[in-house]
Amino acid sequence: MAKSYYDPADLKKFGNITEWQKELGDKFFDYYGTVFQEGALTAREKSLIALAVSHAVQCPYCIDAYTDDCLKKGVDEEQMMEAVHVTAAIKGGAALVHGVQMMNKVSDKLM
Amino acid sequence: MKPATKSLLKIKSRLADPKEQLRILSDNHSLGITSFEDRLHDLGIEPLKPTGVDIFQVNVGKMCNQVCKHCHVDAGPGRKEIMTRETMQLCVDALKGTDISTVDLTGGAPEMNPNFRWFVEQLSKQGRKIIVRCNLTIIVAHPKYYDLPEFFRSHNINVVSSLPYFNAKRTDAQRGEGVFEQSIRALRRLNEVGYGKEGSGLQLDLVYNPSGAFLPDDQKALxxxxxxxxxxxxxxxFNELFAITNLPVSRFLEYLIRSENYQDYMEELANAFNPEAAHGVMCRSTLSVSWDGYLYDCDFNQMLELKLNGGTPDHIRDFDLEKLNNRNIIINQHCYGCTAGAGSSCGGTIA
Structure with missing residues (x-):
């Protein structure tokens, strides 16, 4: 039984998910690979988006993987931190914009 | 300029001894990776044979004005091993009568060898393409080097310069405090005499090598x-950027072990093994000469003191192209660095 929910070594075993459902697993990895290829967005831009999303979904595997990928693609520390601030802005904004709902509810309830 | 580190020799690191490095590199079992030899065997190219000698790479000495953290030469101001004019003459003589196209001069800082300019002049007379691996800062280090850009231009030298990043923070972390600012000044001087400028015919290429335990990505995008x-x-x-993978040799090996990145880095190199890059590895078309005239398959094997094997004459005074072309190239786990991803060579990616 694992002593913690996350083990960095598990990231390398990601591909093993195909062992129990090959067809779907293969389709996923094929799709995944295509998504990150150079397209209308550069591979570098996609890597920065992935880094921001990794923080939004708070996936430690993804954060490790896309920090590494950003370094490989020549992204600097300032750019990486700005991507994380985009995450923070959207997540913070998502919480705060619900303040309008609260305000609406309050005005419904108060005389 | 403040050095980024000290040489392994100076701090008396056990890794200053190539035998200790080889003991670590040879143990692929502990890393859980297939040996490089087995990977080549599976491709049917083991033993690895040369395709000829197209690049004659001469390491004219380990003396350098910088002490970079990743240096596979363990170079620095304290290193006194430099090539004599007599050994340079042996190189010039060996090249006569061959159709070897390119002579690639490296170090250390090759320009610090007092016979550097004489050597270039002799090679230039032979009509060879000459590459100088210039660390940039040497150009602004002392008045006696200030005219290097003009000297390079007069022999139409292809200047290949290291610049690991486009900002001071990451460049200086790898190469020493103040290196980025001095490198920019040197690049400006090279641009002033025409290097890297369209239509000048003067080739200025930059070398990008990661400033940490990660591999380079797509060379064109970088x-x-x-x-x-x-x-x-x-x-x-500048003209082209060459993305070069750091090989686990000397200071970079020491860094990987000390920072506990060795296992992951070697796994990543081995997992990224690219058969196409393996077929095109630089050592198949290169000969590497050390400061004292010994012959090696590449500059990395030179630093690991892996002299040519199997009775092939291993000193420049016994240069025999036919025998060299029939040698078996010596390999070990560090060779994964040249076959990972798009591959890596002194001229950037391979595949």
């Missing part, structure tokens, strides 16, 4: 980033 950053920020022009 080149585009470097070009825009150096142009916008500093009005610098």
């Amino acid at each position: 080149e585009a980033t470097f070009k825009s950053k150096l142009k916008e920020g500093y009005d610098i022009d």
Whole structure:
């Protein structure tokens, strides 16, 4: 039984998910690979988006993987931190914009 | 300029001894990776044979004005091993009568060898293409080097310069405090005499090598980033960017072990093994000469003191192209560095 929910070594075993459902697993990895290829967005831009999303979904595997990928693609520390601030802005904004709902509810309830 | 580190020799590290490095590199079982030899065997190219000698790479000495953290030569100001004029003459003599196209001069800082200019002049007379691996800062280090850009131009030398990043923070962390600023000044001097400028015919290439335990990505994409950053920020022009993988040799091996990145790095190199890159590895078309005239398959094997094997004459005074072309190239786990991803060579990616 694992002593913690996350083990960095598990990231390398990601591909093993195909062992129990090959067809779907293969389709996923094929799709995944295509998504990150150079397209209308550069591979570098996609890597920065992935880094921001990794923080939004708070996936430690993804954060490790896309920090590494950003370094490989020549992204600097300032750019990486700005991507994380985009995450923070959207997540913070998502919480705060619900303040309008609260305000609406309050005005419904108060005389 | 403040050095980034000290040489392994100076701090008396056990890794200053190539035998200790080889003991670690040879143990692929502990890393859980297939040996490089087995990978080549599976491809049917083991033993690895040369395709000829197209590049004659001469390491004219370990003396350098910088002490970079990743240096596979363990170079620095304290290293006194430099090539004599007599050994240079042996190189010139060996090249006569061959159709070897390119002579690639490296170090250390090759320009610090007092016979550097004489050697270049002899090679230039033979009509060879000459590459000088210049660390840039040497150009602005002392008045006696200030005219290097003009000297390079007069022999139409292809200047290949290290610049690991387009900002000071990451460059200085790898190469020493103040290196980025001095490198920019040197690049400006090279641009002033025409290097890297369109239509000048003077080739100025940059070498990008990661400033940490990660591999380089797509060379063309990195080149585009470097070009825009150096142009916008500093009005610098250059021709090509070569993305070079750091090989686990000498100081970079020591760094990997000390920072506990060795296992992951070696796994990543081995997992990224690219058969196409393996077929095109640099050592198949290169000969490497050390400061004392010994012959090696590449500069990395030179630093690991892996002299040519199997009775092939291993000193420049016994240069025999036919026998050299029939040798078996010596390999070990460090060779994974040249076959990972798009591959890596002194001229950048391979595949």
